[in-house]
Structures are given as structure tokens and as C-alpha cells.
Amino acid sequence: MTIRAIERAMTVLQELNLQPINTIAQLHARTKLPKPTLVRILRTLEEAGYVENDTRQGGYQVSALVTSLSSGFHKGPLVVEAGRAWAIAITRKHKWPVAIALPDYDGMIIRFSTVPDSLISPFHSTVNRRLSMLTRGMGLAYLAFLDGEDRDVMIGILQKSQDPENALSHHREELLRLLSQVRKNGFATRASTVEPRNSDTIAVPIIAKSGRVLASLGLTYFKSAFDSERDARERYVPILKSAAVAISEDLNRLSSSIAIEVNSAEPAVLEDDR
């Protein structure tokens, strides 16, 4: 026996994370919960400090305190930590959301996303979302830069998959041609056959100093904001490549020891110990 009220509250909290501002009506439409119930849940969350009700804007939003609900969670791999600052910087400057994805079995999982930082982005927050390997830019950018042997293993796994998005794995020649093209270009984009159609993602691999591909870094934009996809690519591909190189360098610096040569202030003990 589980407690229904709590399940509902968690559902609401999840929904609140999908959009920067949420009205009762929207939440009602998406969660199917009765409005009075929503009001009660939201009031509870508000008094507890996790939600703010901005009447001027007419809507509810999550507050800073929600971060404390996951503050005790052991963080992910260092590549995400090294990359998040760059992702945020790109979004601040160029507005579009940027994400970092790591491989997970036969797909990629988004481990960090700046969607909430991107004011122009009506996309949903996509952290923890799974992407297929062959139709998504972030998957292709990773797969294309895998070593030959690893890549063959991966393709073998994909062939056993039932997912229609992995269908290309059965056309080996075509797939290899595509991957070779991605390697030559240094980036990949989402398959045009896949939703959502009104946006595109440009993704580049993040490659360690050792040459091993670790993750992929992707930027998503509305097609309608550019005259052609070529314009967007000419603009953002260099930025992403440059950021991927910087992340790799940071990762290198971070994982080696922290330098101990400093502008020495003598480590004298404080007299007053405050």
C-alpha cells in the first residue's frame, strides 16, 4: 500500500520541472488531477518552501530549495562536472540549450542540460532522458568516434534491438557510410525522420586526451530561427568543437593533481583563531 497523496505530490513536482512557469490549468491538463487537489498540493509544497507562487506572473514555479532534495546524491562522472560550466556559458551567450549525454548500453542518457537556463527554449527539461544511438545527433557523435572494435560490438547490440529507431543497424553499408561522414565533419545532427521536426540538434564528441570518446555535447535550436540548417551549422559547430576541446583540457587538469605551487603567503598560524 502506497500513499496516494505523496505520489501525486511527486508527479506535480516533476511537472513543475518541465516548464519555467506553470498555471493550475496546465497542471490540471497534464496530470489529470482535480484542480482543488492541485491547489492543496501546491499550497503544501509552497509552505514547505519548494514552490513559489508568483501571482504577478500568474503561475507556480520550483524554488531554490528543491536543490536540497538532491543535495545528498552522489554526483556523476567528472566529464559532466567539467562540461557543465561550458554548457552554461554557451547557453548564456548564444541562448540555445546545450546538453551533455553519456553512453548507456545501446543508447545515450542526457546527464546535464541547460534547458532551464535557456529562456527562449520552450523545450522540456530533458535530464535523465534516453536517446537512441542511430537517429539522434548525440548518439551518432558518440558512436562515430568509438574505436573500430568497440563500434562493432555496439552495432551488434543495436542489431538485437527491437526499437524502430535502431533499424539502420541492419543496413551495415549505409550505417558505416554515415558514421564515416560524421567523423569527417566532426559533428552529427538528428535524423530528419524523427520528432520533433521543428528543431534540430548539432552534436560533437567529447574526446579524452587518450583519444577515447567519453560523451557528446549537443546544442538544440529552432529551425525557423535560421534561413537554412547550413547557416546554423556554420555558426555553432565551431563553438561546440571548441568547447569540447576545452572540456577535455579541463578534465585533464582536474584529474591530475591540483598544482601546489602558489604565490606563497606564509602559512603562519592565526593568532586569533576565529
Add this chain to the structure above:
Amino acid sequence: MTIRAIERAMTVLQELNLQPINTIAQLHARTKLPKPTLVRILRTLEEAGYVENDTRQGGYQVSALVTSLSSGFHKGPLVVEAGRAWAIAITRKHKWPVAIALPDYDGMIIRFSTVPDSLISPFHSTVNRRLSMLTRGMGLAYLAFLDGEDRDVMIGILQKSQDPENALSHHREELLRLLSQVRKNGFATRASTVEPRNSDTIAVPIIAKSGRVLASLGLTYFKSAFDSERDARERYVPILKSAAVAISEDLNRLSSSIAIEVNSAEPAVLEDDR
């Protein structure tokens, strides 16, 4: 009217974030909730995926999914993003937890902490916790490096405070001497008059290229792990100072444009658009 069950669930979730592993008995002692109630709440959270019940270890812990509860929250200042990777790197190498705190009115608020990454740390996760300005290393490291004028304003604010931890603000001479000492040393430590007594925090300022102090970076350790506090300081002060400089440099790189000169792969449009 608020919903009690939800309030309780949030309390439990908060408690779960304070320790890596939690038994029913611990939670019962800390939350005062009846055990059957705890079991029901935990089962609900477990089925929803936010909590894991590791029977081998005999306890409950938060799972990766909790991060999605705050994935839609607009992130904090860039200095935290630039610093978190360094904080994590220090903790991975030297084990002790490291935190970043930002000023907030008359105190400091911890905005990031590696407590959950520090396996040897039985400290609680302290994100969003407020620290007083005059008795905490992180407060003093910030205050001491404020510009003369800003510092005077801050001291004025502190004098109006009733908090006994701000008492020192009424002894101007003594306070200025302390701050001058901190500036000379380049770091500050927690007042020995303040809890917890069995640990100490070493804090350094994070100073922007402009010379303005932005935040402070602190490392906390058990006194019993060292022969003397001097030993600990000789060891960690240089590391912290070095990291603070690196963070400042990263911040500078991040906030200027992302370089667009790259190892040019021609931005040719992909033939196959997948």
C-alpha cells in the same frame, strides 16, 4: 489546510539527503514519525523511484532520480558552476569535503558542497545552509577581502544584528585586526568558540580578475586526523589558494566569448541528414 502526508514525505526526503545511508530507526529518531508511517512513506518514494532500499546495507538512500526534481531549477551564478568541478576534484584527491559559499545579506549561504562525494565525511549535507559572517571561516574569508567601503557597510549591517554570532561587530578594533590578519594570511578559519568543535574549516576567497571578491571556498576536516591544526593548514591552504586562482581563471574564460578559432573541419552540409 495543507496535506500532512506530503509534508512528512518531504521531511523524510530531506533527512535522506543528510546521510548516505539511513535506517528506519535513525529516521524515526530524527523525524519523530512512527515507524509504520516511515515504512509507508519510504515504500511510496521507492516505487516512485526516488529512493532505493539496499537490504544488503540495511538502509534507504536517495537515488539518481531525485536530481530530476530540481532539473528545472534555474541555476545559480557562474562562479558556482566554475568552482564546482574544482571542488569535486579536490575532494576526490584529498577526501575532505569542500564547499562554495556566496554572500547573502549579513551572512554566507553554501551554494555547493561535495559532502555527498566525501566518503569519509560524516558531516551532513549543507547546501543552502546559512553561515554567519564573523565566526565562520567562509564568512571571514569573504569579508576580509571586501573593498574598504563595502566592508564598512557590511559591518554596519552586522552591528544591527541580534545574532550572538555577530557580537564581534561591536568591537571594531578587534574585528579590524582579525580581518587584517586574514588578508595577510590569505585564508580564514572557523572561530574556536563555535560548534562543531571536532572539525575545522579552512576558507579562502575567490577573487575575480577585477579584484572584487565573489565567494569563498572552504575545506572542512576532522581535527583528530592531524597532529596539529598547523599541519592541516600547511597542507591545504596552498591547495585551496591554487584552486581559487584556477576558478577565477576559468570564470574569466567562461564569461568571455567562447573562442571560435578551431581545428577547422569544413562545415560542409551533411549529405545524409541523419
Add this chain to the structure above:
DNA sequence: CTCGATCGTTTCGCGAGCCGGAATGGCTCG
């Protein structure tokens, strides 16, 4: 100005479902 539509919020009586003391069963001790 007056409808009417659509918000968010409050009301209120019913009964589902949460509550928690007590019981259970497993475990580790001495």
C-alpha cells in the same frame, strides 16, 4: 456597461484511506 467565459480558489459533507499501537518474525548478540 453587461454579459459570459475562464481563470484560481474556497466550501463542505462524505467516506476512502491514512494512521499508529500492537503484534510478528528475523536477526544478532551474550
Add this chain to the structure above:
DNA sequence: CGAGCCATTCCGGCTCGCGAAACGATCGAG
């Protein structure tokens, strides 16, 4: 072997959350 501690289950009682309906505020159209 039994005492003590643990997490978990049981189950009768009765709160307390539930949601249809009403309310009042806001807005735009006519």
C-alpha cells in the same frame, strides 16, 4: 537459548484528504 533490537505487517478507528459545486476575480467581446 532467550533477551534485545530491528524492520515490517496487521487491523480497527477515525481523521483528513477528496472533489463536485460554488464562488469571486479578471478579461474580452459585443
